[in-house]
Amino acid sequence: MSERIAVFASGSGTNLQALIDHFVGRDVAEIGLVISDREDADALERARSAGIPAHHIPVSSRPIAAVTADMVDALGAARTDIVALAGYLRLIPPDVIRRYSHRVLNIHPALLPAFGGKGMFGRRVHEAVLESGSRVTGPTVHFVNERYDEGRIIAQWPVPVLENDSPESLAERVLRAEHVLYPAAVEWLARVLAAAEGDDAAHAVSEAVPLPVSAHACFRLDEASAPDEAGIRRLFGVD
Ligand code: GRF
Numbered sequence: 251m252s253e254r255i256a257v258f259a260s261g262s263g264t265n266l267q268a269l270i271d272h273f274v275g276r277d278v279a280e281i282g283l284v285i286s287d288r289e290d291a292d293a294l295e296r297a298r299s300a301g302i303p304a305h306h307i308p309v310s311s312r313p314i315a316a317v318t319a320d321m322v323d324a325l326g327a328a329r330t331d332i333v334a335l336a337g338y339l340r341l342i343p344p345d346v347i348r349r350y351s352h353r354v355l356n357i358h359p360a361l362l363p364a365f366g367g368k369g370m371f372g373r374r375v376h377e378a379v380l381e382s383g384s385r386v387t388g389p390t391v392h393f394v395n396e397r398y399d400e401g402r403i404i405a406q407w408p409v410p411v412l413e414n415d416s417p418e419s420l421a422e423r424v425l426r427a428e429h430v431l432y433p434a435a436v437e438w439l440a441r442v443l444a445a446a447e448g449d450d451a452a453h454a455v456s457e458a459v460p461l462p463v464s465a466h467a468c469f470r471l472d473e474a475s476a477p478d479e480a481g482i483r484r485l486f487g488v489d
Pocket residue numbers: 259261262263264265266336337338357358359372389425428
């Protein structure tokens with residue numbers, strides 16, 4: 251049975267696009283809904299262009315109960331199994347997290363637990379990495395809880411920081427890795443949940459995490475512009 255994914259995005263939605271492109275023609279999962287807190291988010295336009303229902307659910311100045319109710323209704327109507335945050339800049343309401351326990355993923359553009367937390371998004375993350383003098387950064391995929399960037403980590407992909415990097419050049423290199431890592435991680439979760447056939451998601455996920463192969467097997471630090479796509483797919487056991 252195909253797992254149904256809802257993607258939450260606030261911005262340009264290049265990760266959403268990577269997910270859309272990845273799941274076209276794959277039986278394991280499909281994207282059934284895109285939600286944004288911003289009416290003008292490019293992500294909503296990308297969803298509409300792909301024929302995916304796109305909802306604007308405003309968050310600012312609204313009671314959390316109203317936001318929660320809108321999200322629960324939209325996710326329920328779309329028969330959502332998995333929620334993938336892709337550049338969504340708001341906290342997910344606790345009741346939504348509880349309903350979709352072990353089914354909500356996020357991608358962050360640095361190696362958590364470093365360079366994460368409230369206010370650490372976009373350019374600020376990459377500036378902080380450069381200021382720290384780190385020679386390595388890269389995306390992290392993790393489960394989502396009630397706090398920013400704190401749920402259990404399921405995958406990371408190291409990306410080198412180069413001598414003359416600007417926040418923009420670094421963001422671009424990390425984003426290229428995100429576009430491969432995130433679809434593979436979301437597909438991995440879809441397969442774990444599908445194999446559990448309605449059993450407890452928490453149990454299925456804890457049996458499957460940590461992954462048997464280290465993510466570190468999937469990159470070479472000197473390959474600044476060539477992520478090892480085959481390696482990352484092998485890590486997750488997906489094609
Ligand atoms: C990405 O860097 C992602 O890691 C972070 O927000 C950014 C979203 O970019 N959570 P895009 O909207 O997918 O292009």
